[in-house]
Amino acid sequence: AQKVTQxxxxxxxxxxxxxxxxxxxxxxxxxxxLFWYKQPPSGELVFLxxxxxxxxxxxxxxxxxxxxxxxxxSFNFTITASQVVDSAVYFCALEGGSExxxxxxxTKLTVNP
Amino acid sequence: xxxxxxSPKYLFRKEGQNVTLSCEQNLNHDxxxxxxxxxxxxxxxxxxxxxxxxxxxxxxxxxxSVSREKKESFPLTVTSAQKNPTAFYLCASSIAAGSxxxxxxFGPGTRLTVT
Numbered sequence: 189a190q191k192v193t194q195x196x197x198x199x200x201x202x203x204x205x206x207x208x209x210x211x212x213x214x215x216x217x218x219x220x221x222l223f224w225y226k227q228p229p230s231g232e233l234v235f236l237x238x239x240x241x242x243x244x245x246x247x248x249x250x251x252x253x254x255x256x257x258x259x260x261x262s263f264n265f266t267i268t269a270s271q272v273v274d275s276a277v278y279f280c281a282l283e284g285g286s287e288x289x290x291x292x293x294x295t296k297l298t299v300n301p
Numbered sequence: 302x303x304x305x306x307x308s309p310k311y312l313f314r315k316e317g318q319n320v321t322l323s324c325e326q327n328l329n330h331d332x333x334x335x336x337x338x339x340x341x342x343x344x345x346x347x348x349x350x351x352x353x354x355x356x357x358x359x360x361x362x363x364x365x366s367v368s369r370e371k372k373e374s375f376p377l378t379v380t381s382a383q384k385n386p387t388a389f390y391l392c393a394s395s396i397a398a399g400s401x402x403x404x405x406x407f408g409p410g411t412r413l414t415v416t
Contacts, residue, residue: 197341221401231389233344233407240401279343287399288359289334291343 190215192282194292201270202300209265209295211280217241220284222256222263227277227294239263270299303328305408307392312413314386322377322411324392332398333375334405337361338389347390350375351398379413386415 191214201207213222224236237247239256247254251268267274277294305326314320326333332351336344346359350369364383369375375394379386389412393405 192343223401223404225407231391231410231412233391233393233405235404235406238401238404281343283399283401288346288349289344289405291345293341293343 190217190220190282190284190286190290192280192290192292194278194280194295196295197293198296198298200298200300203272204269205299206266206268207270207297207299209267209278209280209297211263211265211292213261213263213280213282215282215284217284220282223281223283223289224254224263224265225279225281227279229276233279236265267297270297272299272301275299305392305394305406307390307408307411309411310409312411314413314415316415317381318415319381320379320386320413320415322379322390322392322413324375324377324408326373326375326392326394326406326408328394328406329372330394330396330406331372332395332403333369334393334395335359335365335367335375335377336391336393338391338410344391347377349398379415386413388413 193212220241222239225233253266255264277296279294280292308323334349335347348367350356366378391410392408395405396403
Protein backbone atom coordinates (compact mmCIF):
# COMPACT_ATOMS: atom_id res chain seq x y z
CA ALA A 189 0.00 0.00 0.00
CA GLN A 190 1.11 3.52 -0.66
CA LYS A 191 0.78 6.30 1.84
CA VAL A 192 1.75 9.95 2.13
CA THR A 193 1.91 11.67 5.50
CA GLN A 194 2.00 15.41 5.99
CA UNK A 195 2.19 15.72 9.73
CA UNK A 196 1.84 19.50 9.79
CA UNK A 197 -1.83 20.34 9.47
CA UNK A 198 -1.37 24.11 9.67
CA UNK A 199 1.63 26.43 9.75
CA UNK A 200 1.59 30.16 10.34
CA UNK A 201 4.61 32.37 9.66
CA UNK A 202 5.38 36.04 9.26
CA UNK A 203 6.37 37.34 5.88
CA UNK A 204 10.05 36.85 4.97
CA UNK A 205 10.44 33.86 7.27
CA UNK A 206 11.64 30.58 5.78
CA UNK A 207 9.27 27.64 6.16
CA UNK A 208 9.63 23.91 5.52
CA UNK A 209 6.71 21.64 4.76
CA UNK A 210 7.32 18.00 5.61
CA UNK A 211 6.31 15.00 3.54
CA UNK A 212 6.95 11.36 4.43
CA UNK A 213 5.90 8.57 2.12
CA UNK A 214 5.54 4.80 2.15
CA UNK A 215 5.77 2.53 -0.85
CA UNK A 216 7.13 -0.88 -1.75
CA UNK A 217 7.72 0.12 -5.34
CA UNK A 218 11.28 0.73 -6.48
CA UNK A 219 10.11 3.10 -9.19
CA UNK A 220 7.83 5.88 -8.08
CA UNK A 221 7.23 9.58 -8.52
CA LEU A 222 6.71 12.29 -5.94
CA PHE A 223 4.81 15.51 -6.50
CA TRP A 224 4.01 18.77 -4.76
CA TYR A 225 0.87 20.75 -5.59
CA LYS A 226 -0.31 24.13 -4.34
CA GLN A 227 -4.00 24.85 -3.73
CA PRO A 228 -4.68 28.58 -3.34
CA PRO A 229 -8.02 29.79 -1.92
CA SER A 230 -9.50 29.69 -5.44
CA GLY A 231 -9.43 25.88 -5.18
CA GLU A 232 -7.52 24.86 -8.29
CA LEU A 233 -4.46 22.70 -7.68
CA VAL A 234 -1.27 23.99 -9.25
CA PHE A 235 1.56 21.61 -10.09
CA LEU A 236 4.91 22.59 -8.52
CA UNK A 237 7.35 19.72 -9.00
CA UNK A 238 7.76 16.05 -9.90
CA UNK A 239 10.71 13.84 -8.87
CA UNK A 240 11.36 10.21 -9.72
CA UNK A 241 12.77 7.75 -7.24
CA UNK A 242 16.11 7.52 -9.02
CA UNK A 243 16.89 11.20 -8.84
CA UNK A 244 17.77 12.36 -5.34
CA UNK A 245 19.22 15.66 -6.39
CA UNK A 246 17.78 18.57 -4.54
CA UNK A 247 16.04 21.14 -6.67
CA UNK A 248 15.73 24.89 -6.40
CA UNK A 249 13.31 27.08 -8.28
CA UNK A 250 13.43 30.68 -7.18
CA UNK A 251 12.34 30.82 -3.55
CA UNK A 252 11.23 27.17 -3.63
CA UNK A 253 13.48 24.22 -2.91
CA UNK A 254 12.89 20.53 -2.43
CA UNK A 255 14.90 17.98 -0.47
CA UNK A 256 14.41 14.36 -1.46
CA UNK A 257 15.93 11.73 0.82
CA UNK A 258 15.20 8.08 0.09
CA UNK A 259 16.94 6.99 3.28
CA UNK A 260 14.23 8.67 5.34
CA UNK A 261 11.44 8.41 2.73
CA SER A 262 10.98 12.15 2.80
CA PHE A 263 10.40 14.82 0.21
CA ASN A 264 10.35 18.14 2.03
CA PHE A 265 9.52 21.52 0.55
CA THR A 266 11.09 24.78 1.69
CA ILE A 267 9.92 28.28 0.88
CA THR A 268 12.59 30.91 1.46
CA ALA A 269 11.59 34.45 2.37
CA SER A 270 7.90 33.62 2.38
CA GLN A 271 5.36 36.05 0.96
CA VAL A 272 1.66 36.56 1.58
CA VAL A 273 0.95 35.10 -1.89
CA ASP A 274 2.42 31.80 -0.69
CA SER A 275 -0.59 31.31 1.57
CA ALA A 276 -2.27 28.14 0.38
CA VAL A 277 -2.74 24.48 1.10
CA TYR A 278 0.18 22.40 -0.11
CA PHE A 279 -0.18 18.75 -1.02
CA CYS A 280 2.48 16.12 -1.38
CA ALA A 281 1.56 13.14 -3.58
CA LEU A 282 3.01 9.81 -4.66
CA GLU A 283 2.50 7.68 -7.75
CA GLY A 284 3.96 4.22 -7.95
CA GLY A 285 3.04 0.91 -9.46
CA SER A 286 -0.67 1.38 -8.83
CA GLU A 287 -0.61 4.19 -11.39
CA UNK A 288 -2.83 6.24 -9.13
CA UNK A 289 -1.83 9.46 -7.46
CA UNK A 290 -2.02 9.19 -3.67
CA UNK A 291 -2.25 12.50 -1.83
CA UNK A 292 -1.34 13.50 1.67
CA UNK A 293 -3.92 15.46 3.68
CA UNK A 294 -2.20 18.74 2.98
CA THR A 295 -0.56 21.48 5.00
CA LYS A 296 -2.28 24.83 5.24
CA LEU A 297 0.29 27.61 5.16
CA THR A 298 -0.64 31.11 6.26
CA VAL A 299 1.87 33.89 5.69
CA ASN A 300 1.03 36.98 7.68
CA PRO A 301 2.20 40.45 6.64
CA UNK B 302 -5.88 29.40 -23.60
CA UNK B 303 -5.69 25.69 -22.93
CA UNK B 304 -7.08 24.36 -19.72
CA UNK B 305 -9.79 22.54 -17.84
CA UNK B 306 -13.20 23.99 -17.17
CA UNK B 307 -15.66 22.80 -14.60
CA SER B 308 -19.13 24.12 -14.28
CA PRO B 309 -20.83 25.31 -12.27
CA LYS B 310 -18.56 26.59 -9.51
CA TYR B 311 -21.28 26.05 -6.90
CA LEU B 312 -24.12 23.54 -7.11
CA PHE B 313 -27.00 22.95 -4.74
CA ARG B 314 -29.27 19.93 -4.84
CA LYS B 315 -31.93 18.29 -2.74
CA GLU B 316 -31.26 14.90 -1.26
CA GLY B 317 -32.40 12.06 -3.52
CA GLN B 318 -31.65 13.85 -6.76
CA ASN B 319 -28.94 12.83 -9.19
CA VAL B 320 -26.63 15.62 -10.31
CA THR B 321 -24.06 15.77 -13.12
CA LEU B 322 -20.85 17.76 -12.85
CA SER B 323 -19.25 18.95 -16.05
CA CYS B 324 -15.56 18.70 -16.94
CA GLU B 325 -14.09 19.79 -20.26
CA GLN B 326 -10.45 20.03 -21.35
CA ASN B 327 -8.85 21.44 -24.48
CA LEU B 328 -5.34 20.22 -23.71
CA ASN B 329 -5.67 17.17 -25.97
CA HIS B 330 -4.94 14.95 -22.98
CA ASP B 331 -5.82 11.27 -23.12
CA UNK B 332 -6.30 10.75 -19.39
CA UNK B 333 -8.90 12.39 -17.17
CA UNK B 334 -9.68 12.04 -13.48
CA UNK B 335 -12.27 12.91 -10.86
CA UNK B 336 -11.31 13.56 -7.26
CA UNK B 337 -13.29 14.37 -4.17
CA UNK B 338 -11.94 16.68 -1.46
CA UNK B 339 -13.44 16.96 2.02
CA UNK B 340 -12.36 19.54 4.63
CA UNK B 341 -8.97 18.69 6.10
CA UNK B 342 -8.57 15.75 3.77
CA UNK B 343 -6.41 15.06 0.78
CA UNK B 344 -7.86 14.29 -2.59
CA UNK B 345 -9.45 10.90 -3.12
CA UNK B 346 -9.81 9.36 -6.56
CA UNK B 347 -13.35 8.60 -7.70
CA UNK B 348 -12.93 7.51 -11.33
CA UNK B 349 -10.35 7.87 -14.06
CA UNK B 350 -10.24 7.35 -17.78
CA UNK B 351 -7.16 6.54 -19.83
CA UNK B 352 -8.85 6.76 -23.19
CA UNK B 353 -12.20 7.48 -24.82
CA UNK B 354 -14.94 4.94 -24.04
CA UNK B 355 -12.93 3.44 -21.18
CA UNK B 356 -12.82 4.25 -17.48
CA UNK B 357 -11.87 2.61 -14.19
CA UNK B 358 -13.06 2.91 -10.63
CA UNK B 359 -10.90 4.74 -8.18
CA UNK B 360 -10.86 4.34 -4.42
CA UNK B 361 -14.32 5.75 -3.70
CA UNK B 362 -16.46 5.01 -6.79
CA UNK B 363 -19.60 3.88 -4.96
CA UNK B 364 -22.51 6.20 -5.63
CA UNK B 365 -20.86 7.82 -8.66
CA SER B 366 -20.92 7.18 -12.39
CA VAL B 367 -18.99 8.60 -15.35
CA SER B 368 -18.86 8.50 -19.12
CA ARG B 369 -16.12 9.27 -21.63
CA GLU B 370 -17.74 9.59 -25.03
CA LYS B 371 -15.43 12.35 -26.19
CA LYS B 372 -11.75 12.93 -25.52
CA GLU B 373 -12.35 16.40 -24.14
CA SER B 374 -15.26 15.60 -21.84
CA PHE B 375 -15.55 13.51 -18.67
CA PRO B 376 -18.81 14.23 -16.80
CA LEU B 377 -19.40 12.88 -13.30
CA THR B 378 -22.85 11.96 -12.03
CA VAL B 379 -23.40 11.93 -8.30
CA THR B 380 -26.29 9.57 -7.73
CA SER B 381 -28.76 9.40 -4.87
CA ALA B 382 -26.89 6.29 -3.72
CA GLN B 383 -23.93 8.41 -2.61
CA LYS B 384 -24.40 8.74 1.13
CA ASN B 385 -22.40 11.91 1.72
CA PRO B 386 -22.31 13.81 -1.57
CA THR B 387 -21.56 17.26 -0.15
CA ALA B 388 -17.92 17.94 -1.07
CA PHE B 389 -15.55 19.78 -3.37
CA TYR B 390 -15.07 17.93 -6.67
CA LEU B 391 -11.97 18.38 -8.78
CA CYS B 392 -11.43 17.22 -12.33
CA ALA B 393 -7.95 16.71 -13.73
CA SER B 394 -6.25 15.58 -16.91
CA SER B 395 -2.81 14.42 -17.99
CA ILE B 396 -1.12 13.55 -21.27
CA ALA B 397 -1.34 9.88 -20.36
CA ALA B 398 -2.30 7.89 -17.31
CA GLY B 399 0.01 6.08 -14.98
CA SER B 400 3.78 5.84 -14.60
CA UNK B 401 4.06 9.24 -12.96
CA UNK B 402 5.82 10.66 -16.00
CA UNK B 403 3.17 13.28 -16.53
CA UNK B 404 1.73 15.70 -14.04
CA UNK B 405 -1.98 16.21 -13.73
CA UNK B 406 -3.58 19.54 -14.51
CA PHE B 407 -6.59 20.49 -12.43
CA GLY B 408 -9.78 22.42 -13.05
CA PRO B 409 -11.17 25.05 -10.67
CA GLY B 410 -13.51 22.58 -8.99
CA THR B 411 -17.23 22.38 -8.25
CA ARG B 412 -18.51 22.73 -4.71
CA LEU B 413 -21.59 20.53 -4.35
CA THR B 414 -23.99 20.99 -1.45
CA VAL B 415 -26.81 18.51 -0.93
CA THR B 416 -29.48 19.25 1.65
